[in-house]
Amino acid sequence: MAVGHCPFPQMPPLEGVRLGCAMAGIKKPQRRDLVVIELPEGATTVGVFTQNAFCAAPVIAAKTHLESTASRYWVINTGNANAGTGEAGLTDAYRTCQAMAEQAGVVSKAVLPFSTGVIGEPLPMERLLAGLPDAFAALDGSSQAWEAAGQGILTTDTRAKGATATGIIDGQAFHINGITKGSGMIKPNMATMLGFVVSDVTIEKSLLARLLRETVDLSFNAITVDSDTSTNDACMLAATNTGVRIETDEQVATFKAALQEVMTSLAQMIIRDGEGATKFVTLEVVGAKSRCEALDVAFTVAHSPLVKTALYASDANWGRILAAVGRAPIERFDVSRVVIDLGDVRLVENGGRAAGYSEAAGSRVMGEEEITIRIDLGRGEARATVWTSDLSHDYVSINADYRS
Amino acid sequence: MAVGHCPFPQMPPLEGVRLGCAMAGIKKPQRRDLVVIELPEGATTVGVFTQNAFCAAPVIAAKTHLESTASRYWVINTGNANAGTGEAGLTDAYRTCQAMAEQAGVVSKAVLPFSTGVIGEPLPMERLLAGLPDAFAALDGSSQAWEAAGQGILTTDTRAKGATATGIIDGQAFHINGITKGSGMIKPNMATMLGFVVSDVTIEKSLLARLLRETVDLSFNAITVDSDTSTNDACMLAATNTGVRIETDEQVATFKAALQEVMTSLAQMIIRDGEGATKFVTLEVVGAKSRCEALDVAFTVAHSPLVKTALYASDANWGRILAAVGRAPIERFDVSRVVIDLGDVRLVENGGRAAGYSEAAGSRVMGEEEITIRIDLGRGEARATVWTSDLSHDYVSINADYRS
Structure with a gap:
């Protein structure tokens, strides 16, 4: 069940941003379950992650990589959360990054891993790694690619969730595209499992990080399906730094309003598609x-x-x-x-x-x-x-x- | 549904303690829904009540009466919680006490009212008051009367819940009988809706009050069906002061162990009969x-x-x-x-x-x-x-x- 209709919106292309999916058979055959999101060189990336003390291996790996390097690739698998998997799970998360980095010719730290699905089972690494080249080959910046990626990260969700906003600063248009997933184990504490938002603005990292925290507090951190905070929550925000510069108070206010709109839309979509939701x-x-x-x-x-x-x-x-x-x-x-x-x-x-x-x-x-x-x-x-x-x-x- | 079998135990008679039921038609006809519990003159009575800020009218009235006078009568109706009913509800609660007092020839403050059922609807006073003489006439100290009272206080519960314990202090037997109800809106905070426990020991009020708090913390305050703390929670404990005196550390320890046994049994019975419970x-x-x-x-x-x-x-x-x-x-x-x-x-x-x-x-x-x-x-x-x-x-x- 799900409340109302939420058609996937037409997403504008963002310079240097491409998305690719594959069917890696991680849990079930013949469904999109592996997604790669490519960001341009020079992009600024920030994220917020679950406060669950049992945070998942990919969360630990993503936080570690994000601290040292701006990311070029986000690799997301569904069907397995790689949580409660101890040291072996952490090794698998880092191996995923390494494989993606070799494929793309970047350093391993420029790759962030994300996983969603059942907790406590080992990640099927062989199938996951075998799917990476397909996902990489499929990279594409079109609206269809955003929608396919939106589908590729779902678990018990019944529909892909995307939101987009466009604004004008100093006569120049900017864009924000985001996708998210989540339906159960939803009481995010810092972010929800999972949100990926990209804008083409140019912006300082510390400012971007502050805007992410503030808009997440009024969106993903203000929803609940069942009070259960996931082990894998993560909300990522990237600025490609190819477009209009966000610096003055007025520019920040305009950008923040558009960002809040995307964040709130995505968070509300999770509730509308909450497990069993009729209201x-x-x-x-x-x-x-x-x-x-x-x-x-x-x-x-x-x-x-x-x-x-x-x-x-x-x-x-x-x-x-x-x-x-x-x-x-x-x-x-x-x-x-x-x-x-x-x-x-x-x-x-x-x-x-x-x-x-x-x-x-x-x-x-x-x-x-x-x-x-x-x-x-x-x-x-x-x-x-x-x-x-x-x-x-x-x-x-x-x-x-x-x-x- | 309910977990396991919990037959109502054989309750020993307690000197001066009698229970009576009536079918007052408060919510549905032809079911026991009005219970009177009579305590002997000289009994000591203590209670703990819900911490819900929207506490029900009968809880306010019971706390007020209990502060000034030891109680002789507890009047319990099911089918209506008399909660969220404002000033009118409080008037109804006091009128119930007054009517019972006139019937029994005691002061109004010696009567405590308790209600359970739907929140927010006015108590049907005419039917309740009309039922009081029947309940009073039915007063009886037998095990059957305890079981009938146990049935008369139920709402969505599927079975009457009673527990009894007997101990020996200085060669003299003492007894503790208790009944309780509760199945949903169960996450007691101080006590649960509702527990009535009576013993034939002789004991100081302050000591009895401390033992109630301590045993409730390890029983009713340690259960949850659905995290929802009721507006009407109350757990009452009376000592008839007709039997063995509880004073020394050793006597207190023996009595407390038996009291804890009764409290824990009653609390666990609520969980076994939790709404929809299969485990x-x-x-x-x-x-x-x-x-x-x-x-x-x-x-x-x-x-x-x-x-x-x-x-x-x-x-x-x-x-x-x-x-x-x-x-x-x-x-x-x-x-x-x-x-x-x-x-x-x-x-x-x-x-x-x-x-x-x-x-x-x-x-x-x-x-x-x-x-x-x-x-x-x-x-x-x-x-x-x-x-x-x-x-x-x-x-x-x-x-x-x-x-x-």
């Missing part, structure tokens, strides 16, 4: 003392299995929302000031059911496919928005059957 | 720096939808356990020291899959109805044990259909 839910928490507090409330509601099953059932059982808000870790929480709205319907005020509330009005909103729950804590000026999906029979089926 | 899972976290840290890891794993669906599927997808441990909020977490065992099978050591692990061995343990997951963090001496259930299709069905 796309926006949680807006306002009136908090801090953004951290607002996020605590939003994620407490977003993770509540009882709220999520009520959303699935289109059941206006708002008492579950109230109960979830009430158990959020808030100090000295005066619930008499809390106001909760479901779409345009007021649910809660003065510590209980709002005076004008009717079951019919609540049910009307709960029946919709896209639902906004707005929670005003009445404590301050800070706010946060989080996106989530519902908890359906399909979520259980997908995850009870995933390995079989 | 009973024990999470033992050892080698932590503090109990708080051990609990953080245990609850992170216990709340993971991916771990819970793997348990449901009897799928030895241990990578999900590793990923959940890795995202627990632990500072400076060296995962290379973590050892994870599934029953008698070692899953994880040295940061990855244990050398001797085989899928066949893992699947054998996962196929069992009662499963122990033992996680050694290798950081210290503290430990914690948490009990949880799996996440099944029935959990989604029960909670998507609960109000319909």
Whole structure:
């Protein structure tokens, strides 16, 4: 299942950027499962990675390589996460980089590996390495290549996820293309598994890194399907440094707005395609003392299995929302000031059911496919928005059957 | 669904303690939904209540009454939680106490109200008050009365839950009887919704209160079905003060051990009857720096939808356990020291899959109805044990259909 329609957009070509796919048979035959993304010499690359303490071997390798060298190639396999694989897994990750580097004639550190799929099984290196030449030979900068790459990184996702934005700075157009994957084990902490975003702007690395962190915090770090932070989360951002220069405050603001648009679109696509999702839910928490507090409330509601099953059932059982808000870790929480709205319907005020509330009005909103729950804590000026999906029979089926 | 068999035990009579039920038709006709528990004059009563900020009206009323007077009557209704009902709900809770007090000829503050059921709907006071005389007339101290009361407080539970323990101090027998209910919205924080435990010992109130807190921390506060802390949690403990005196360290130790046995049995019964439960899972976290840290890891794993669906599927997808441990909020977490065992099978050591692990061995343990997951963090001496259930299709069905 998935919420709404998200056709893959037409991606503009970015100078020096090419993508190639292969069917390496890593987990299943006859599906795209190996992707190579080529960046031009002189590109600036930054990334954010999972905070899961059991971070995967490719995450360790990618972070290490990224520290020393700007990357030229990102190699992504699906079907196996190469996580929980200890020293052998790390060796496999570095061997992947080495093989790619030899193929392309670059140093090994210019290659970053990414893996997604089942945790704890050895990466089938023979099949992966055998697929690399095909992926390399397929490198192409077209919109079709972006879409094929978007398909090649999927696991339980039901559709490829891409977003693009174009802006104008000093009369010159710039572009940002991104693809992402993720459907379950989605509660990113720094980034989600996986996002790849490239722009043709020219920009300092430290500035690019800051913009990545800031836009990820409002996008990938503000979504949850099931509260489970993956071992393999990574969001990469590259600037080809071939186009317009981003330096002044105004240039940064324009570029950042476009980047945020791409990041938020990609993050929302993950929720719309969340495992078993039938609803796309926006949680807006306002009136908090801090953004951290607002996020605590939003994620407490977003993770509540009882709220999520009520959303699935289109059941206006708002008492579950109230109960979830009430158990959020808030100090000295005066619930008499809390106001909760479901779409345009007021649910809660003065510590209980709002005076004008009717079951019919609540049910009307709960029946919709896209639902906004707005929670005003009445404590301050800070706010946060989080996106989530519902908890359906399909979520259980997908995850009870995933390995079989 | 429910795990295993838990027949209601034979309860010994406790001097001055009687229980009565009525069918008040609060939500559905022809089911026991109103329970009165009578305690003797001179009894000592203590309680612990939900930490949910949106705590229910009966919780507020019960806490207020308990502060000023030892209770003689506990009045419990199912079918309606009287939570999220604002001032009107509080008035209803106090009116319930007043009506019971008039019926029994005691002061209103000697009555404590408890409610469980749907949140946010007004308590049907007319039907509740009309049922009180029937419940009062039915008061009886037999084991059958305990079992009927155990049935009268259920919501989505599939069976009545009772536990009893008998001990000997200074040659004199003492007894502890308890009943509890709870199946969903179970992640108690101070106590669970609802537990009622009575003993015939003689004991100081402050000591009884301390023993309640300590035994609840290792029982009701160590279980979770779905991470959702209820608005109505309450665990009550009464001593009739008619029997053996509990004073010396040795007497306290003997009584506490028996009390812990009853509390732990009741808490485990809630998990075995958790909504949709097909597995009973024990999470033992050892080698932590503090109990708080051990609990953080245990609850992170216990709340993971991916771990819970793997348990449901009897799928030895241990990578999900590793990923959940890795995202627990632990500072400076060296995962290379973590050892994870599934029953008698070692899953994880040295940061990855244990050398001797085989899928066949893992699947054998996962196929069992009662499963122990033992996680050694290798950081210290503290430990914690948490009990949880799996996440099944029935959990989604029960909670998507609960109000319909």
